[in-house]
Amino acid sequence: MTRVPGQYDPRWPIGLHNAAMANVLLIEDDLDIRQLMAQTLSARGHSVESASTAMSGLEVAVSGTVDAVILDLGLPDLDGGDLLKMIRAVSAVPIIIATARSDEREIVGLLDAGADDYLVKPFSAAQLEARMRAVLRRGTATDSEAPITVGDLVIDTGSRDVTFAGMAVELSPKEFDFLAYLAARAGQVVSKRKLLAEVWREPYGGSDRTIDVHLSSIRRKLGESASDAAYLHTIRGVGIKLVDPNR
Numbered sequence: 001m002t003r004v005p006g007q008y009d010p011r012w013p014i015g016l017h018n019a020a021m022a023n024v025l026l027i028e029d030d031l032d033i034r035q036l037m038a039q040t041l042s043a044r045g046h047s048v049e050s051a052s053t054a055m056s057g058l059e060v061a062v063s064g065t066v067d068a069v070i071l072d073l074g075l076p077d078l079d080g081g082d083l084l085k086m087i088r089a090v091s092a093v094p095i096i097i098a099t100a101r102s103d104e105r106e107i108v109g110l111l112d113a114g115a116d117d118y119l120v121k122p123f124s125a126a127q128l129e130a131r132m133r134a135v136l137r138r139g140t141a142t143d144s145e146a147p148i149t150v151g152d153l154v155i156d157t158g159s160r161d162v163t164f165a166g167m168a169v170e171l172s173p174k175e176f177d178f179l180a181y182l183a184a185r186a187g188q189v190v191s192k193r194k195l196l197a198e199v200w201r202e203p204y205g206g207s208d209r210t211i212d213v214h215l216s217s218i219r220r221k222l223g224e225s226a227s228d229a230a231y232l233h234t235i236r237g238v239g240i241k242l243v244d245p246n247r
């Protein structure tokens, strides 16, 4: 077996952050990459199913038995981007795109089409696991009414209260929706178009300026700025993400 140097080390320690064991579906036609990813995920306690074609993957993806899908874009029978749309039409299962292509516009398009996150090949076992954690955490967050904690930030979607390091933060209703939306997807980049569609409900109109104004106001309230960001990061040309700076 050809080993990709420095990638997908299955000997990673088990159980450090492994709060949730998941059934993961790998849709990837490259046997070596598939085996290495499967080893990595199994070593972290996940159970793994594999598919080497889009159509066989689709069948498993929509069966309701998987918690997350890792989807290669270059598949023999269908483009992964098209498969993404087919899965999304019938299922909300978290999907992480794994791509050798790093075209920014294409990635933004895939995030808008419903991908939850993406990895650019070659990626490390640590990156793979971090993305998995983030999408699985998001799944849990939307299922429960428990407040979302990201570092020192606690967002209670039930009472709509926000505290930062124990202090109440006063947000406008839209600022709250914006921050809660990012917090439910902590660690993941969310495109501005997706934010306009889902937070502002303006899928075809709306301007990035609207987002920028709210973003800078929230940053000010959290005591940070665009040039000195700890929690709220702008990924130029891609979108915005909320992160725990201590992780």
Ligand code: CA
Residues within 6 Å of the ligand: 028, 029, 030, 072, 073, 074, 075
């Ligand atoms: Ca491929």
